[in-house]
Amino acid sequence: MEDAVALKNNDKTNLKPVISEDSPPSALSEFWYFFKQNKGAVAGGWIMVLFILIAILAPLLAPHDPAEVYSNVLRQAPFWSSDYASGFYLGSDDVGRDVLSRLIHGARVSLGIGFFVVCISSVAGIIFGLIAGYFGGIIDTVIMRVVDIFMALPSILLAIVVVSVLGPNLINTILAVAIVAIPGFVRLVRASVLQEKKKQYVVASKSFGAGHFRLLILNILPNCIAPLVVQATLGFSSAILDAAALGFLGLGAQPPTPEWGTMLADARPFIESNPWLVTLPGICILVVVLSFNLLGDGLRDALDPRLKK
Numbered sequence: 001m002e003d004a005v006a007l008k009n010n011d012k013t014n015l016k017p018v019i020s021e022d023s024p025p026s027a028l029s030e031f032w033y034f035f036k037q038n039k040g041a042v043a044g045g046w047i048m049v050l051f052i053l054i055a056i057l058a059p060l061l062a063p064h065d066p067a068e069v070y071s072n073v074l075r076q077a078p079f080w081s082s083d084y085a086s087g088f089y090l091g092s093d094d095v096g097r098d099v100l101s102r103l104i105h106g107a108r109v110s111l112g113i114g115f116f117v118v119c120i121s122s123v124a125g126i127i128f129g130l131i132a133g134y135f136g137g138i139i140d141t142v143i144m145r146v147v148d149i150f151m152a153l154p155s156i157l158l159a160i161v162v163v164s165v166l167g168p169n170l171i172n173t174i175l176a177v178a179i180v181a182i183p184g185f186v187r188l189v190r191a192s193v194l195q196e197k198k199k200q201y202v203v204a205s206k207s208f209g210a211g212h213f214r215l216l217i218l219n220i221l222p223n224c225i226a227p228l229v230v231q232a233t234l235g236f237s238s239a240i241l242d243a244a245a246l247g248f249l250g251l252g253a254q255p256p257t258p259e260w261g262t263m264l265a266d267a268r269p270f271i272e273s274n275p276w277l278v279t280l281p282g283i284c285i286l287v288v289v290l291s292f293n294l295l296g297d298g299l300r301d302a303l304d305p306r307l308k309k
Contacts, residue, residue, distance in 0.1 A: 034302040041298020047291035055108040062101035063089070066258040070096040075274050093263075093277055094270060102258035103284055109259045110240050110288065113174055117239035118232050120178035125185020126228070130216050132186065133193025144190070147183040155180045155238075156245055163251045170253040177242045181235050188231050192224035226303040230296055237292035244285050260285050 036042055054061060076092035077083040078099070084091075090100040132143040150158065162176035196202060197220060205219050246252035247261025255262060260281040267277035 031302050035298050038294075038298040038301055040294045041301070044291040044294030044298065047287060048295055051107050051111065051288055051291070054104055055111045058104045058108045062098075062104045063087075064098040064101040066097065066102045066105040067256040068097065070098075072096070075270065075277070077274075078276050090280060091274075091276055093266065094274075097256070099277065099280060102263060103260075103280060105258040106260045106263060106281065106284065107288075109170070109253060109257060110243065110285075113170075113177070113243045113259075114236040114239040114292075116174050117178045117181060117243075118235050120174070121181035121235065122185050122228065122232055124178075124182045126189050126221070128182075129186045129189025130193055130221065133190035134197060134212070134216055134220070140190075143186065147186050150180075150183045151187075156242060159242055159246060160249070160251060163246060168246075168251045168254060170257060170259075173243050173246050173252045176246070177239050180242065181239060184235065185228070185231060188227055189224055192227060193220055196220045196223050230300045230303065233292055233296035233299055237289040237296070240285065240292075241289055 070092060073088060073092050074096050075094055076088045076096075078091040079089050081091075088098050088100070090098075090103065092098055093102070128143050128147075132140040159176040159180050162179055163172050166172040166175065197215075202215060202219055205215055210219070243252055243259070244261030244264070247259045248265045250265060253259035253262050255266065263281040264278060267274070267281070271278045
């Protein structure tokens with residue numbers, strides 16, 4: 001009997017907790033699993049990180065001051081040309097400024113434009129979208145009719161009008177592009193709010209006496225973040241394109257600011273004689289916009305439950 005009791009107690013002491021291998025993964029690990037399936041999105045993310053590092057470290061990476069003029073080396077050929085002269089790896093522009101240094105500092109300007117445009121447009125879009133979707137009625141009608149008017153106009157044309165009224169400079173370019181981007185955020189947030197406010201957790205919060213501010217900020221808004229992240233990523237690339245277009249038209253950042261669109265405009269007369277002056281800024285715009293678009297597609301696939309396979 002004593003041996004049986006001892007054996008039973010020994011079995012109890014050797015028991016170990018069993019962890020199920022089928023336990024659900026965390027939200028972050030699930031997101032990374034689906035995101036990394038899209039190889040283009042991963043590549044776009046790494047390219048984006050590279051350009052962000054270049055923008056942050058621009059003063060350390062640039063071999064020359066982007067505004068410094070070397071009058072003895074006008075339109076110097078880049079390193080792959082037989083006429084290359086040391087010191088200007090990607091050549092110099094029509095007034096003798098180092099192209100490589102201007103491209104590196106241009107990454108800081110263009111990415112900065114995209115960042116501030118997304119911040120301004122997303123904050124304004126979230127505010128108006130939450131108000132329109134939550135309260136409805138005449139408030140929703142007025143806000144959405146104004147949004148429809150803005151969206152009926154071509155974005156670049158609307159940006160040109162805003163810059164023409166405010167004046168061409170870098171700050172006004174950011175404001176103009178941000179105003180153009182607001183309607184997209186408003187419609188997205190409003191659609192998400194209309195879906196969320198009918199769900200049981202919102203009804204339960206109302207029954208417990210939660211106020212409008214608490215419902216909007218603590219309950220509804222966190223469940224609208226996923227589509228907002230995707231919209232912000234795609235809006236980043238659109239902002240860079242619109243700012244470059246305004247710079248090319250002479251309505252954006254003004255010389256000697258090293259902005260890629262302005263560099264394209266300055267190099268336009270030399271497109272045949274010195275094609276690298278146009279090609280290099282254009283390649284930078286292409287690569288950055290493409291990387292953000294690829295990243296946005298990957299985020300959409302990873303965050304949208306309907307697209308997960």
